[in-house]
Amino acid sequence: MRYESTGSPRRGHPDHATDRLARGLGLVSIALGVAELAAAPALARAAGIPCREGLVRACGAREIATGVALLAAEDPAPWMWARVAGDALDLSLLAGGLGDGPRRRERAGLAMGGVAAIALLDLAVARTLAGEDRHPRPPLADYRDRRGFPRPPSAMRGVAREAASSY
Amino acid sequence: MRALSWHGKHDIRCDTVPDPRIEHPRDAIVRVTSCAICGSDLHLYDNFIPGMKPGDVMGHECMGEVVEVGPESRHALKPGDRVVIPFTISCGDCPQCRRGNYSVCERSNRNASLAEKAFGRTTAGLFGYTQLTGGYPGGQAEYIRVPFADTTHVKVPSTLSDEQLLFLSDILPTGWQAAVQLGIEETDTVAVWGCGPVGQFAIRSAVLLGAKRVIAIDRVPERLDMAAAGGAMPIDFELESVMERIDDLTNGKGPEKCIDAVGLEAHVSGHVDSMYDRAKQAVMAESDRIHALREIIYLIRPAGTISMPGVYGGLADKVPLGALMNKGITVRTGQTHTQRWTDDLLRRIEEGQIDPTFVITHVADLADGPALYQTFRDKKDGCVKVVLKP
Numbered sequence: 001m002r003y004e005s006t007g008s009p010r011r012g013h014p015d016h017a018t019d020r021l022a023r024g025l026g027l028v029s030i031a032l033g034v035a036e037l038a039a040a041p042a043l044a045r046a047a048g049i050p051c052r053e054g055l056v057r058a059c060g061a062r063e064i065a066t067g068v069a070l071l072a073a074e075d076p077a078p079w080m081w082a083r084v085a086g087d088a089l090d091l092s093l094l095a096g097g098l099g100d101g102p103r104r105r106e107r108a109g110l111a112m113g114g115v116a117a118i119a120l121l122d123l124a125v126a127r128t129l130a131g132e133d134r135h136p137r138p139p140l141a142d143y144r145d146r147r148g149f150p151r152p153p154s155a156m157r158g159v160a161r162e163a164a165s166s167y
Numbered sequence: 168m169r170a171l172s173w174h175g176k177h178d179i180r181c182d183t184v185p186d187p188r189i190e191h192p193r194d195a196i197v198r199v200t201s202c203a204i205c206g207s208d209l210h211l212y213d214n215f216i217p218g219m220k221p222g223d224v225m226g227h228e229c230m231g232e233v234v235e236v237g238p239e240s241r242h243a244l245k246p247g248d249r250v251v252i253p254f255t256i257s258c259g260d261c262p263q264c265r266r267g268n269y270s271v272c273e274r275s276n277r278n279a280s281l282a283e284k285a286f287g288r289t290t291a292g293l294f295g296y297t298q299l300t301g302g303y304p305g306g307q308a309e310y311i312r313v314p315f316a317d318t319t320h321v322k323v324p325s326t327l328s329d330e331q332l333l334f335l336s337d338i339l340p341t342g343w344q345a346a347v348q349l350g351i352e353e354t355d356t357v358a359v360w361g362c363g364p365v366g367q368f369a370i371r372s373a374v375l376l377g378a379k380r381v382i383a384i385d386r387v388p389e390r391l392d393m394a395a396a397g398g399a400m401p402i403d404f405e406l407e408s409v410m411e412r413i414d415d416l417t418n419g420k421g422p423e424k425c426i427d428a429v430g431l432e433a434h435v436s437g438h439v440d441s442m443y444d445r446a447k448q449a450v451m452a453e454s455d456r457i458h459a460l461r462e463i464i465y466l467i468r469p470a471g472t473i474s475m476p477g478v479y480g481g482l483a484d485k486v487p488l489g490a491l492m493n494k495g496i497t498v499r500t501g502q503t504h505t506q507r508w509t510d511d512l513l514r515r516i517e518e519g520q521i522d523p524t525f526v527i528t529h530v531a532d533l534a535d536g537p538a539l540y541q542t543f544r545d546k547k548d549g550c551v552k553v554v555l556k557p
Binding site: 007009010012013016017139140141142143144145146147148149150152153154156157158159160161163164165166167 | 344347348350351352353367371372374375376377378386387388389390392393395396397398405406437499511515519520521522523525526528545546547548549551
């Protein structure tokens with residue numbers, strides 16, 4: 001978990017939304033990794049790189065490892081950068097299929113488009129987490145004593161009840 | 168004189184502008200001793216409300232000392248009087264003013280034809296709030312010209328400080344009206360969306376008016392703390408589901424009364440409708456983001472009442488009219504009929520029922536105004552309410 005930093009009105013408070021997104025991407029990693037291990041030949045063909053089944057399996061193992069780390073780590077930020085690095089690796093692997101004829105080029109291009117979209121999301125999450133704090137800073141201000149009443153609110157309840165129907 | 172002027176989106180400057188002068192026999196000139204930045208000023212700062220011209224002087228929350236009075240206002244005011252200036256300019260004579268509907272005065276908007284194009288009929292003139300409402304120079308300045316001054320002022324005693332009195336100009340009566348027009352009963356749960364300054368006063372008004380329970384919804388921790396200090400149960404919508412918490416608190420039935428103190432710039436969250444609104448607003452296909460209002464319409468108890476002090480500017484879509492109609496919901500809206508409430512609220516301040524100073528977090532010189540607009544908009548530095556000293 002990371003904590004919102006100086007620039008945020010929620011400074012010092014946990015950023016649950018980005019944390020949930022990062023953990024969700026960890027689940028995506030595991031699902032993709034299992035698919036890459038179980039169906040490497042089909043996936044390699046679909047991605048326009050039919051001779052690289054071994055590499056696809058290796059990528060699957062990497063995805064599973066990254067996913068498990070994202071789910072297990074207390075701080076997901078380093079593992080999000082691992083995902084970004086993995087995306088770059090995947091793109092370079094797919095780029096190898098671009099020169100193997102028009103059909104494979106089309107498939108590799110489509111696969112690269114999909115990976116690039118996910119890479120952008122990974123990068124956004126990684127950058128958000130990188131800009132946040134590992135430990136909470138003190139809140140911006142403490143307004144817990146600013147009641148605006150001379151007595152506790154429970155003692156002020158209904159003091160102006162006669163005005164409730166004055167509209 | 169020095170004044171904060173609008174020059175475009177996110178461009179407020181402390182300029183030197185001509186001193187105001189008496190233009191009409193009912194005018195008065197007031198030397199401003201304190202003024203404030205209102206949440207609705209941020210809609211102008213963010214350029215979501217049409218009708219601003221470069222150089223327009225900002226501000227509709229101010230108070231000060233009368234320095235000059237036109238001949239037709241001398242029966243009510245004299246130089247030296249200490250006054251709070253309501254943000255709604257009201258003639259006091261037209262049929263609406265005589266009914267107490269001061270914010271829809273039929274005579275005070277000198278650009279009535281513009282307002283009629285936007286709203287169908289004119290509403291009252293307002294200080295520092297677009298050409299649609301008269302284009303009157305506002306009170307974030309050293310001096311202000313007050314039209315219809317004999318009926319557009321609240322005389323205040325010297326025994327109270329500016330900080331205790333200033334918010335009679337807008338946010339205190341606005342929060343109060345928001346709660347009063349709900350018709351609160353002893354058994355009611357009142358849920359308030361938005362814990363900015365108006366939301367804070369609405370919460371305290373609902374407590375004073377006798378609500379059984381007040382719920383406050385926001386995402387800024389300091390504002391939720393302040394709401395809790397005033398007697399509300401806080402819900403941080405970043406951390407928990409508003410629907411689930413409200414269902415827990417109301418046995419799945421929803422609050423009887425709801426207040427929308429958010430208005431047209433609802434925070435863009437992960438909700439689909441919220442992102443949809445933001446996209447449409449960005450391409451100018453609609454002017455208002457209404458996520459909070461949609462949530463209210465869904466969560467309110469059937470036959471409940473919604474009060475909307477939050478400012479809306481123009482058009483929005485995906486309004487859940489089916490829920491609104493079938494649940495038999497009453498909706499009460501409007502700019503505040505400020506003068507209707509000020510005498511009563513001044514008495515309550517004098518008696519100590521409420522101390523409006525709790526909401527002030529920043530006090531600064533007028534020249535610091537442009538930077539504080541940014542601080543207030545971004546909710547940085549724990550900013551809830553800015554008071555400026557010209």
